[in-house]
Amino acid sequence: MIRGNDPILLTPGPLTTSLRTKQAMLSDWGSWDAAFNAVTASIRRDVVEIINGGDDYTCVPLQGSGTFSVEAAIGTLVPRDGKVLVPNNGAYCARIVRICKYLGRAVVDLAVPEDQPATGAIVDAALSADPSITHVAQVHCETGAGMLNDLGGVSRACSAHGRSLIVDAMSSFAALPIDVRATPFDALVAASGKCLEGVPGMGFVIVKKSLLESRAGNAHSLAMDMHDQYVYMEKTTQWRYTPPTHVVAALRVAIDQFLEEGGQTKRLARYSANCSTLIDGMAKLGFRPFLKPATQAPIIVTFHAPPDPAYDFKSFYEMTRDRGYILYPGKLTQVETFRVGCIGAVDANEMRNVVSAVEQTLVAMGIRQVAPSAAARKAA
Amino acid sequence: MIRGNDPILLTPGPLTTSLRTKQAMLSDWGSWDAAFNAVTASIRRDVVEIINGGDDYTCVPLQGSGTFSVEAAIGTLVPRDGKVLVPNNGAYCARIVRICKYLGRAVVDLAVPEDQPATGAIVDAALSADPSITHVAQVHCETGAGMLNDLGGVSRACSAHGRSLIVDAMSSFAALPIDVRATPFDALVAASGKCLEGVPGMGFVIVKKSLLESRAGNAHSLAMDMHDQYVYMEKTTQWRYTPPTHVVAALRVAIDQFLEEGGQTKRLARYSANCSTLIDGMAKLGFRPFLKPATQAPIIVTFHAPPDPAYDFKSFYEMTRDRGYILYPGKLTQVETFRVGCIGAVDANEMRNVVSAVEQTLVAMGIRQVAPSAAARKAA
Numbered sequence: 001m002i003r004g005n006d007p008i009l010l011t012p013g014p015l016t017t018s019l020r021t022k023q024a025m026l027s028d029w030g031s032w033d034a035a036f037n038a039v040t041a042s043i044r045r046d047v048v049e050i051i052n053g054g055d056d057y058t059c060v061p062l063q064g065s066g067t068f069s070v071e072a073a074i075g076t077l078v079p080r081d082g083k084v085l086v087p088n089n090g091a092y093c094a095r096i097v098r099i100c101k102y103l104g105r106a107v108v109d110l111a112v113p114e115d116q117p118a119t120g121a122i123v124d125a126a127l128s129a130d131p132s133i134t135h136v137a138q139v140h141c142e143t144g145a146g147m148l149n150d151l152g153g154v155s156r157a158c159s160a161h162g163r164s165l166i167v168d169a170m171s172s173f174a175a176l177p178i179d180v181r182a183t184p185f186d187a188l189v190a191a192s193g194k195c196l197e198g199v200p201g202m203g204f205v206i207v208k209k210s211l212l213e214s215r216a217g218n219a220h221s222l223a224m225d226m227h228d229q230y231v232y233m234e235k236t237t238q239w240r241y242t243p244p245t246h247v248v249a250a251l252r253v254a255i256d257q258f259l260e261e262g263g264q265t266k267r268l269a270r271y272s273a274n275c276s277t278l279i280d281g282m283a284k285l286g287f288r289p290f291l292k293p294a295t296q297a298p299i300i301v302t303f304h305a306p307p308d309p310a311y312d313f314k315s316f317y318e319m320t321r322d323r324g325y326i327l328y329p330g331k332l333t334q335v336e337t338f339r340v341g342c343i344g345a346v347d348a349n350e351m352r353n354v355v356s357a358v359e360q361t362l363v364a365m366g367i368r369q370v371a372p373s374a375a376a377r378k379a380a
Numbered sequence: 381m382i383r384g385n386d387p388i389l390l391t392p393g394p395l396t397t398s399l400r401t402k403q404a405m406l407s408d409w410g411s412w413d414a415a416f417n418a419v420t421a422s423i424r425r426d427v428v429e430i431i432n433g434g435d436d437y438t439c440v441p442l443q444g445s446g447t448f449s450v451e452a453a454i455g456t457l458v459p460r461d462g463k464v465l466v467p468n469n470g471a472y473c474a475r476i477v478r479i480c481k482y483l484g485r486a487v488v489d490l491a492v493p494e495d496q497p498a499t500g501a502i503v504d505a506a507l508s509a510d511p512s513i514t515h516v517a518q519v520h521c522e523t524g525a526g527m528l529n530d531l532g533g534v535s536r537a538c539s540a541h542g543r544s545l546i547v548d549a550m551s552s553f554a555a556l557p558i559d560v561r562a563t564p565f566d567a568l569v570a571a572s573g574k575c576l577e578g579v580p581g582m583g584f585v586i587v588k589k590s591l592l593e594s595r596a597g598n599a600h601s602l603a604m605d606m607h608d609q610y611v612y613m614e615k616t617t618q619w620r621y622t623p624p625t626h627v628v629a630a631l632r633v634a635i636d637q638f639l640e641e642g643g644q645t646k647r648l649a650r651y652s653a654n655c656s657t658l659i660d661g662m663a664k665l666g667f668r669p670f671l672k673p674a675t676q677a678p679i680i681v682t683f684h685a686p687p688d689p690a691y692d693f694k695s696f697y698e699m700t701r702d703r704g705y706i707l708y709p710g711k712l713t714q715v716e717t718f719r720v721g722c723i724g725a726v727d728a729n730e731m732r733n734v735v736s737a738v739e740q741t742l743v744a745m746g747i748r749q750v751a752p753s754a755a756a757r758k759a760a
Contacts, residue, residue, distance in 0.1 A: 242573060
């Protein structure tokens with residue numbers, strides 16, 4: 001049997017990476033070896049540079065998915081008697097609430113509608129109302145719907161009230177502009193397999209050094225103790241425990257390509273072109289995005305599912321996959337949706353092609369009614 | 381510049397993997413896709429089969445290094461008021477003691493000399509002396525020195541006293557024989573990047589289903605909650621959080637090669653031949669292993685460092701690496717040593733070659749006195 005090309009992943013990660021990135025995994029590296037540890041050191045420097053962190057910030061990488069690094073940041077940085085405000089407009093915000101509960105950190109779960117951004121005003125009001133809140137954990141791009149939250153406003157509110165800000169920038173880092181000099185925060189969490197276009201398997205926390213250095217003994221877990229990982233890595237240049245060496249090597253080559261492309265501004269330009277090409281093409285088929293344009297991050301787009309009785313997501317997914325494109329299910333609780341990612345080693349041409357694949361799938365499934373009913377759109 | 385071949389890793393992991401295993405990472409996989417989740421399911425089945433776990437045991441994979449899975453097993457399976465006995469004859473045993481302290485689990489740190497195995501008699505005495513011990517956490521092969529602990533004896537002692545046994549089989553699983561029917565345990569922890577010869581980035585716990593299912597709400601951490609990972613995976617076939625897709629795909633292909641080679645008995649035969657070829661060759665140069673043959677696992681060999689004043693490990697390491705072989709530092713506290721691994725996609729020919737490389741390094745460094753002094757050997 002001749003195997004076709006791999007399908008293109010239009011998902012929030014893992015995503016389609018370049019062949020050059022994957023080829024970096026064709027070597028084995030010793031985790032004690034200086035050559036490997038120089039790779040780790042260069043990644044740490046480069047990601048701090050992306051947010052203009054200078055000498056005040058450091059990067060601590062951690063094995064596992066991005067969620068592991070989010071938990072590690074909360075567990076290491078929030079004192080055991082701290083209290084965390086989570087403006088919650090989606091699944092990834094809800095996950096941080098759950099982490100706080102596991103870790104026994106007091107948490108304020110501040111409901112924000114799924115189709116509206118967290119803003120400085122919302123956070124300002126919550127901080128004014130509860131002076132016992134010590135930290136705000138803000139998801140930058142809430143991938144549940146594809147929402148761009150107002151990180152700048154939230155940062156200003158935290159600064160005005162003297163509270164600590166931890167940013168979950170999992171799906172925005174390296175694509176959306178984040179400059180810690182203009183948008184102060186204490187820590188930011190991201191991962192290898194998102195907009196840096198590496199493969200999944202490690203996350204990292206970019207954190208104010210002086211803060212991290214004050215957090216010895218605070219973590220709830222040995223594996224998740226970012227302070228211990230930091231101290232060991234500074235002393236030895238090595239990871240504490242076996243690193244995912246191939247993932248690290250791939251991330252190095254992915255960052256090389258990020259820099260060659262022109263860094264964050266050029267990556268944002270490509271993703272923005274992907275996003276508008278996708279939305280325009282899907283609109284011609286009758287699809288409508290769930291979010292308003294002003295709050296739509298160019299990372300992943302949530303579309304209303306067709307109200308046609310012939311539609312079901314599983315068949316729609318499988319038939320579009322067979323045409324070469326992997327979509328993603330919706331993650332909203334009230335409205336039936338599906339999602340299409342704009343990130344990864346893909347360009348506007350792939351976006352035109354996925355629209356064609358979706359069009360063919362609609363025909364094959366006999367779906368005629370694509371545009372959402374007025375009721376469905378209002379429910380959103 | 382022409383880049384030479386990658387050096388061979390003679391370390392306890394990451395280790396040298398086959399090209400076929402690495403080539404499995406040249407595809408991107410969607411973590412929601414059925415094709416990927418079928419890979420996960422097949423790995424889970426195959427590793428349970430290796431210990432003859434039948435339907436009573438399940439495998440729960442976890443992102444991160446093997447240590448993450450060790451912590452997850454302790455945190456999920458040991459009740460918060462439980463008490464863990466750790467027979468401690470090396471660095472990996474000491475790490476479990478440290479995990480218990482982080483997690484607030486009572487722990488008995490039972491010192492066993494680094495050159496002597498943990499035995500059933502030692503554990504039996506400890507369990508008789510302290511009826512409040514609920515669990516024994518036993519490292520099977522303690523890689524700190526390369527020691528083979530007496531898992532059979534420890535298992536019998538646990539059964540006799542009705543205590544729960546958790547086995548850290550990180551460096552022994554799939555190479556040394558472990559049959560849960562003959563050597564009962566409640567849970568066993570291993571990882572992708574050891575004797576299965578995959579790449580590092582995930583671990584797994586093979587655990588008695590009925591036990592795991594009774595442990596909802598026990599874990600200290602969301603990321604490390606094996607029960608939650610299990611329930612979600614059983615329900616959806618998916619990992620809870622982004623899996624290291626390329627690492628998982630590589631492990632699948634690595635297990636294929638493990639089965640094609642003839643499974644655990646054939647792998648043990650190859651590693652045993654590697655180990656004896658290494659020890660015989662090094663003996664001709666004057667090197668002596670730290671451990672007695674009866675307790676030497678065919679996984680990694682600790683050698684006494686040459687007492688010659690011209691020796692220093694860093695130069696020895698670098699000059700041998702430049703000849704194509706990556707060794708590993710010693711991890712003992714009292715005696716100066718270095719280690720050479722016998723595991724990975726290597727055979728006796730590589731072992732002969734590393735001995736040649738070491739011989740050339742000795743000449744280049746001007747080392748004449750290789751055999752340890754009687755005093756050093758006695759100190760061990």
